Amino acid sequence: MTSQVSSPAEQAEPADQQDGPTLVGGQRAGDGGKEVRRLDRVIIRFAGDSGDGMQLTGDRFTSETASFGNDLSTLPNFPAEIRAPAGTLPGVSSFQLHFADHDILTPGDAPNVLVAMNPAALKANLGDVPRGAEIIVNTDEFTKRPMAKVGYDQSPLEDGSLDGYNVHPVPLTTLTIEALKDFGLSRKEAERSKNMFALGLLSWMYHRPTEGTEKFLRQKFAKKPQIAEANVAAFRAGWNFGETTEDFAVSYEVAPASSAFPPGTYRNISGNLALSYGLIAASHQADLPLFLGSYPITPASDILHELSRHKNFGVRTFQAEDEIAGIGAALGAAFGGALAVTTTSGPGVALKSETIGLAVSLELPLVVVDIQRGGPSTGLPTKTEQADLLQAMYGRNGEAPVPIVAPKTPADCFDAALDAVRIALTYRTPVFLLSDGYLANGSEPWRVPDLEDLPDLRVRFATGPNHALEDGTEVFWPYKRDPQTLARPWAVPGTPGLEHRIGGIEKQDGTGNISYDPANHDHMVRVRQAKVDGVEVPDLTVDDPTGDARTLVLGWGSTYGPITAAVRRVRAAGDSIAQAHLRHLNPFPGNLGAVLARYDKVVVPEMNLGQLSTLLRAKYLVDTRSFTQVRGLPFKAEQLATALKEAIDD
Numbered sequence: 001m002t003s004q005v006s007s008p009a010e011q012a013e014p015a016d017q018q019d020g021p022t023l024v025g026g027q028r029a030g031d032g033g034k035e036v037r038r039l040d041r042v043i044i045r046f047a048g049d050s051g052d053g054m055q056l057t058g059d060r061f062t063s064e065t066a067s068f069g070n071d072l073s074t075l076p077n078f079p080a081e082i083r084a085p086a087g088t089l090p091g092v093s094s095f096q097l098h099f100a101d102h103d104i105l106t107p108g109d110a111p112n113v114l115v116a117m118n119p120a121a122l123k124a125n126l127g128d129v130p131r132g133a134e135i136i137v138n139t140d141e142f143t144k145r146p147m148a149k150v151g152y153d154q155s156p157l158e159d160g161s162l163d164g165y166n167v168h169p170v171p172l173t174t175l176t177i178e179a180l181k182d183f184g185l186s187r188k189e190a191e192r193s194k195n196m197f198a199l200g201l202l203s204w205m206y207h208r209p210t211e212g213t214e215k216f217l218r219q220k221f222a223k224k225p226q227i228a229e230a231n232v233a234a235f236r237a238g239w240n241f242g243e244t245t246e247d248f249a250v251s252y253e254v255a256p257a258s259s260a261f262p263p264g265t266y267r268n269i270s271g272n273l274a275l276s277y278g279l280i281a282a283s284h285q286a287d288l289p290l291f292l293g294s295y296p297i298t299p300a301s302d303i304l305h306e307l308s309r310h311k312n313f314g315v316r317t318f319q320a321e322d323e324i325a326g327i328g329a330a331l332g333a334a335f336g337g338a339l340a341v342t343t344t345s346g347p348g349v350a351l352k353s354e355t356i357g358l359a360v361s362l363e364l365p366l367v368v369v370d371i372q373r374g375g376p377s378t379g380l381p382t383k384t385e386q387a388d389l390l391q392a393m394y395g396r397n398g399e400a401p402v403p404i405v406a407p408k409t410p411a412d413c414f415d416a417a418l419d420a421v422r423i424a425l426t427y428r429t430p431v432f433l434l435s436d437g438y439l440a441n442g443s444e445p446w447r448v449p450d451l452e453d454l455p456d457l458r459v460r461f462a463t464g465p466n467h468a469l470e471d472g473t474e475v476f477w478p479y480k481r482d483p484q485t486l487a488r489p490w491a492v493p494g495t496p497g498l499e500h501r502i503g504g505i506e507k508q509d510g511t512g513n514i515s516y517d518p519a520n521h522d523h524m525v526r527v528r529q530a531k532v533d534g535v536e537v538p539d540l541t542v543d544d545p546t547g548d549a550r551t552l553v554l555g556w557g558s559t560y561g562p563i564t565a566a567v568r569r570v571r572a573a574g575d576s577i578a579q580a581h582l583r584h585l586n587p588f589p590g591n592l593g594a595v596l597a598r599y600d601k602v603v604v605p606e607m608n609l610g611q612l613s614t615l616l617r618a619k620y621l622v623d624t625r626s627f628t629q630v631r632g633l634p635f636k637a638e639q640l641a642t643a644l645k646e647a648i649d650d
Contacts, residue, residue, distance in 0.1 A: 020112055020130065020132075020133075021039040021040055021041050021042050021043075021112055022039065022040045022041075034243075034248075034249055034250065034251060035249060035250045035251075036207075036250070036251050036252070036253055037250055037251075037252050037253070038252070038253045038254070038255065039252050039253070039254050040100060040101050040102065040254070041098065041099065041100030041101065041102070041104065041254065042098075042099060042100075042112050042113065042206065042252065042254055043096065043097070043098045043107070043108035043109075043110065043111045043112045043113070044061070044096070044097050044111060044112070044113045044115070044202065044206075045094055045095070045096040045097075045111035045113070045114050045115070045125060045128075046058050046061075046094060046095045046096075046115045046117075046195075046198070046202075047092060047093070047094040047095075047114065047115065047116055047117065047121035047122075047124065047125045048092070048093060048094075048115075048116070048117030048118060048121045048138075048195070049086050049087060049091055049092070049093065049117065049118055049120065049121070050078075050079045050081075050083060050084055050086075050091050050092070050093040051083070051086065052093070052117045052118075052194070052195055053192070053195035053196075054093045054094060054095050054117070054195065055076055055078070055093060055095055056195065057095065057195045057196075057198060057199045058074065058076065058095025058096075058097055059095070060199055060212075060213045060216065061097060061199060061202060061203070061208065062074055062097050062268055062443060063212060063213075063216070063268055064203065064208040064209045064210070064212050064213060065097065065099045065208060065268075066266070066267065066268035066445060067209055067212055068208065068209055068256060069256030069257060069258060070099040070100060070101065070254055070255075070256055070257050071099065071100050071101075071102065071103055071104050071257040071260050071261070071444075071445060072097060072098060072099040072100075072104070072268070072443070072444060072445065073097075073098050073104055073105065073106055073107045073108075073442065073443075073444050073561065074095065074096065074097050074098075074107055074441075074442050074443045074444070075095070075096040075097075075107035075438070075441075075442055075634070076094075076095050076096075076441045076442070077093065077094045077095070077096070077382075077383075077633075078093055078382035078441075079091050079092065079093055079382065080380060080381055080382050080383075087118055087119070087120050087141075087145075087146045087149045087150070088120055088149055088150070089120050089123065089124050089150055091120065092120050092121050092124040092125070094121070094124075094125060096108065096111060099254060100254065100257060101254055101255040101256065101257050102257055102259070102260055103257065103260040104565075105560075105561040105562070105564050105565045105637075106561045106562050106565050106634070106636075106637055107442065107634075109636040109637055109638050109639075110128050110129060110130050110133075111125075111128060111129055111133060112130075112133050112134065113133065113134045113135075113136070113202075113205075114126075114129050114133065114134070114135045114136070115136045115198055115202065116135060116136070116137045116138065117138045117141065117172070117194070117195075117198070118138060118141040118142075118146055119141060119142055119146050119147045119149070119150050119152055119156075120146070120149065120150045122135070122137060122156065123150045123151070123152070123156075124150075129165065131164040131165065132164065132165065132166065133165055133166065134165070134166045134167075134168065135162065135165045135166070135167045135168065136168045136170055136198070136201070136202075137157065137167065137168070137169055137170065138170065138171070138172040138173060138194070138198075139157065139169045139170065139171050139172075140171045140172060140173035140174050141173070142155050142156075142157055157169060168247050168248065169247075170201070170241075170247075172194045172197055172198055173191055173194050175197060175237065175238075175241060176190060176191065176193050176194040176196075176197045176234050176237070177190045177191065179197070179233055179234055179237035180193060180230050180233060180234060183226060183229070183230045183233070184226070185226075185230060189227075189230075190230070193230055193231050193233075193234035194234070196217070196231045196232075196234040196235040196238065197234045197235070197237055197238035197241070198238060199213065199235055199238060200234065200235040200236060200237060200238025200239040200240075200241070200242070201238040201239065201241055201242045201248075202238075203235075203238070203239055204238070204239045204240075204241075204242035204243055204248075204251060205242055205248060205251050205252060206251070206252050206253075206254065207251060207252070207253050207254075210235070210236075210239065213235060214232050214235065217231045217232050217235070218232065261445065261447070262447065264447040264448065265447070265448045266445045266446060266447050266448070267445070267446055267448060268443050268444070268445060268446070269410060269411055269414075269443055269444070269445075269446040270302075270410055270440065270441060270442065270443040271407070271409075271410035271413040271435055271438075271439035271440045271441070271442060271443075272299075272300070272302040272303050272306065272371070272413070272435075272440045272441070273302070273306060274410055274411055274412075274413040274414040274417075274446060275303060275369065275407075275413040275414065275416070275417050275433070275435060275440075276302075276303050276306040276307050277414055277417075278413060278414035278415065278416065278417025278418050279292075279303075279307065279339075279341055279367070279417050279421070280307070280310055280313050280315060281414070281417075281418060281454055282339065282417060282418050282421035282422075282457055283313065283314065283315070283339050283421075284313065285418070285454050285455060285456060285457040285458070286339055286421065286425060286457035286458055286459060287458050288337070288338055288339040288459075289314045289315075289316065289338045289339065290307070290313070290314060290315045290316070290338070290339050290341065291315075291316045291317075291318070291329075291330060291333035291334075291338040291339065291340050291341070292304065292307050292315070292316070292317045292318065292330070292341045292342070292343065293318045293320055293325075293326040293327060293328070293329035293330030293331075293333065293340070293341075293342050294317070294318070294319060294320065294326045294330075294341075294342055294343045294344070295319065295320050295321075295322055295323045295325070295326045295344070295348065296319065297323075297344055297345045297347070297348050298345065298373065298381040298382060299345065299371050299373055299381070299382065299437040299440045299441060300343045300344055300345050300348075300369065300370075300371040300440070302440065303343045303369065303371075304317060304319065304343060316333075316338075318330075322351070323344060323347075323348040323351035323352055324351050324352065324354075324355065326342050326344075326348075326352075327342040327344075327352040327355040327356070327366075327368070328355055330342040330366060331355055331358065331359050331362070331364065331366055334359070334364040334365055334366050335362070335364055335493065335502065336492065336493060337461060337490070337492040337493075339365070339367075339421065339425070340364075340365065340366050340367070341366075341367045341368075341369060342366070342367075342368055342369070343369040343371070344368070344369070344370060344371075345370060345371050345372065345373045345381075346370065346372055346373060346375050346379075346387070346388045346391065347375070347377065347378065347379075348370075349368070349370050349388060349391055349392070349395065350391070350395070352368065353395050353396050353397075354396075354397075356368060356396055356400070356402065356430055357396040357397060357398065357400045357504070358504045359429075359430040360396070360400040360401070360402065360429065360430060360528060361400075361504055361506070361507070362502060362504075363428045363429060363479075363487070363488045363528070363531075364428060364429075364430075364490070365421075365424035365425045365427075365428055365429065365430075365431075365490075366424060366429075366430040366431070367417075367420050367421060367424050367430075367431050367433055368402075368430055368431065368432050368433065369433045369435065370388055370392060370432060370433065370434050370435070371435045371436060371437060371439075371440045372384070372385055372386055372387065372388045372434060372435070372436040372437065373385055373436070373437050374387075374437075374630070374632045375387060375388075380632045382437065383437060383632025383633065384436045384437035384438035384439075384558070384607065384632060384633065384634060385436065385437070385607050385608065385630060385632065386434075386436055386556075386557050386558070386559070386606055386607040386608050386611070387607070387608040387609075387611065387630065388434060389404070389434065389556075389585065389608065389611040389612060389615075390611045390614070390615075392404050392432040392434060392585075392586075393585070393586055393615070398525075399525045399528070399529065400528075401528060401529050401532040401533075401586070402429065402430050402431065402432055402532065402586065403420075403423050403424075403427070403429060403431045403432070403532055403535050403584075403586050403587070404431070404432045404434060404584070404585040404586040405419050405420045405423070405431060405432070405433050405434070405583060405584060405585070406433075406434040406435070406556050406557040406582070406583060406584075406585055407433075407435055407439060407557070407558075407583070408556075408557060408558065408560035408561075408581055408583065409439065409444060409558075409560060409561060410439050410440075410442050410443050410444050410446075411444055411445070411446035411447075413435055413439060414446065414449075416433060416435075416583065417433065418454065418455060418457075419583070420432075420433040421457060422455060422457055423535055425457055425459050426459075426485055426487065426536075427485050427486070427487050427531055427532070427534075427535055428485075428487040428488055428490060429487075429531065429532065432586075434557060434585070435557075435558075436557060436558050436607070438558045438634045439557070439558045459490065460490075461489075461490050461491065461492050461495075462476065462489035462490060462491040462492075462495070462498055463495065464476070464497060464498075465497060466480050466489060467480055467510070476489075476491070476497055476498045476499075476500065477510045477511055477512065478491060478498075478500035478501075478507075478511075478512035479507055479508070479509055479510050479511065479512045480510050481527070485531070485534070486527060486530060486531035486534060487531070500512045501513065501514065506520070506521050506524060507524065508520055509523055509524055509527070532586065532587060533587050534587075535584075535587055537583075537584040537587060537588075537589055537590075538589065539589050539590060539591040540580050540582065540589040540591055540592050540595055541580065542578055542579070542580045542595055543567075543578065543579045543580065544576075544578035544579075545571075546576045548576055549576040549577050549578040549599070550576075550599060550600040550601065550648075551576075551577050551578065551599060551600065551601040551602075551603065551644070551647055551648050552577075552578045552579070552580060552595070552596070552598075552599040552601070552602050552603070553566075553567060553577060553578070553579050553580075553602075553603045553604075553605065553644055554579075554580050554581070554582065554596075554602055554603070554604050554612075554616075554624075555579075555580075555581050555582070555604070555605055555606075556581065556582040556583075556585060556606070556612055558607075558634060559605050559606065559607065559634075559635060560581050561634075562605070562634055562635035562636065562637050562640050563579065563581070563605055563635075563640060564579065565637035565640075565641075566635075566637045566638075566639075566640035566641040566643075566644055567579045567641075567644070569637060569638070569641040570641055570644050570645055570648070573645070575645065575648050576648075577644060577648060578599060580595060582612075585612070585615075588619070592620070593619075593620045596616065596620050596622045596624075597620075597622070601625060601647055601648075601650070602616070602622055602623075602624045602625065603624070603625045603627055603643070603644060603647045604616065604624045604625065604626055604627065605627045605628070605635060605640055605643070606626065606627075606628050607628070607629060607630060607634070607635070608628060608630060609626075609628050609630065610626035610628055613625075613626040625647060627640070627643045
């Protein structure tokens with residue numbers, strides 16, 4: 001979904017500072033005579049059984065919100081099981097959306113509105129809902145058996161436990177079945193549309209556009225027109241219910257966030273989709289065919305799915321029989337002159353480690369995309385974590401250095417992909433791109449870039465001899481290096497005169513012949529390290545408005561949004577604090593040591609047990625302060641703000 005924003009960017013309001021939305025602009029009577037209140041921001045969470053369509057519901061609400069022009073951030077939350085037992089706590093699926101009339105950075109700490117489709121959804125999410133928030137419950141599911149599954153001895157709708165909330169009891173299932181009684185559907189088929197009824201109700205409640213959702217439903221079920229029209233009817237019935245029922249006396253408006261965006265064309269985009277588009281754009285800018293060798297794994301599989309749709313852009317996708325075969329095929333494609341990519345998550349990185357080491361030895365460009373998730377082993381496959389940093393840095397046998405790039409937001413995954421490709425092609429090396437489940441599945445507005453603004457990534461392949469022997473004979477040396485980048489020439493197989501050895505055994509510098517000479521091995525190890533150390537990365541930018549802050553908060557990857565929201569809260573409370581965020585984790589920016597030395601205290605929030613902090617302490621001898629969590633969820637802004645305030649006052 002795209003929208004055009006033409007107003008100039010202005011100073012963004014301090015966002016994510018409050019626990020709830022602020023009433024702005026007063027109130028007025030709506031078209032139906034009901035009161036309409038204008039809010040600056042809202043956080044909504046849809047929650048239900050994994051078969052209730054909560055992800056689709058949230059995605060559609062998000063798409064219409066993006067087309068309306070609000071700034072937004074989302075947090076989908078999936079069960080780990082493909083189909084968890086219905087009605088149980090492990091089977092709850094949720095989708096949280098934060099949208100506003102100004103610049104925001106996170107999906108929000110706590111929902112202002114919870115839509116609970118069953119008792120399990122209510123119980124699993126009630127702890128996150130602040131008092132006074134609105135809760136919409138599907139009363140049809142609050143019967144004895146579903147409540148017993150999650151430990152309710154009596155209905156929470158009747159025992160007074162929800163008295164502190166603004167509860168709206170709605171028989172969603174019954175109303176949906178009644179709305180679809182003329183479609184000739186079975187009860188089970190009709191029940192499946194209750195998520196569209198809920199979507200219609202929330203769309204009325206927050207004045208969301210409806211045309212896009214109706215068009216989407218007709219396209220999605222084009223081969224089943226009866227189902228398509230039934231879903232549209234349920235959607236409209238939900239809207240009409242909100243319009244006519246006395247239980248919803250107020251609706252809300254959240255104005256577009258025009259001042260938060262520079263002029264341009266925007267669309268809502270998830271991290272995995274942005275990363276896929278970034279790889280395609282990099283392929284175009286490099287004038288190389290894109291080859292993806294991959295094996296499906298949560299949460300990286302969407303990249304394989306998306307790239308497989310773009311054969312028209314010269315993309316070839318190979319779904320291998322396992323992780324090792326996937327990266328092996330990708331490395332073979334790199335040897336053959338393609339832009340080679342492999343995608344995986346932490347367990348797959350472990351399996352790919354030997355082939356990554358081979359790519360280091362062969363000095364071929366290869367992008368290894370790691371969408372991090374909770375571990376170890378299978379761990380929390382649908383939850384997020386940042387715990388693969390040390391694995392990416394050191395998880396291979398021998399000295400096998402690899403550059404590491406990490407995006408900071410879903411939209412930034414596009415630029416990070418271009419950056420990773422730039423490094424891989426320029427320096428002839430495998431590169432790690434470390435995203436995570438939060439970025440991969442979350443979404444935000446993305447400004448579609450102009451093609452002329454993208455970097456030129458074209459490379460020159462070797463075409464003939466590059467070295468003269470003492471007797472004047474011209475030969476091709478596969479390991480003769482560029483003096484600036486230390487990259488070796490990239491020779492496409494089949495080019496006459498460029499035959500050379502491949503394989504994992506150590507090569508002689510220059511000639512590429514097999515070598516067991518100790519001095520040569522020492523030299524080659526140091527050259528490969530020097531090549532990575534010499535990768536050109538921009539200096540670290542520090543946000544320190546007052547210039548007198550004594551505390552620096554330093555993050556990497558997806559902690560950017562929560563950290564920035566927390567920093568805004570701290571500054572709004574009158575404290576000075578500096579902020580910096582790392583995209584390049586190997587090599588670090590050249591000025592990082594000097595930046596760290598300027599501050600008395602350095603706080604490093606991470607969704608691991610302190611891996612970046614360990615690297616910083618080892619390299620710069622700085623006594624960093626780790627603030628960590630490994631809950632499978634992103635940090636909350638208030639949680640971080642409290643920790644930063646304590647660090648400042650300590």
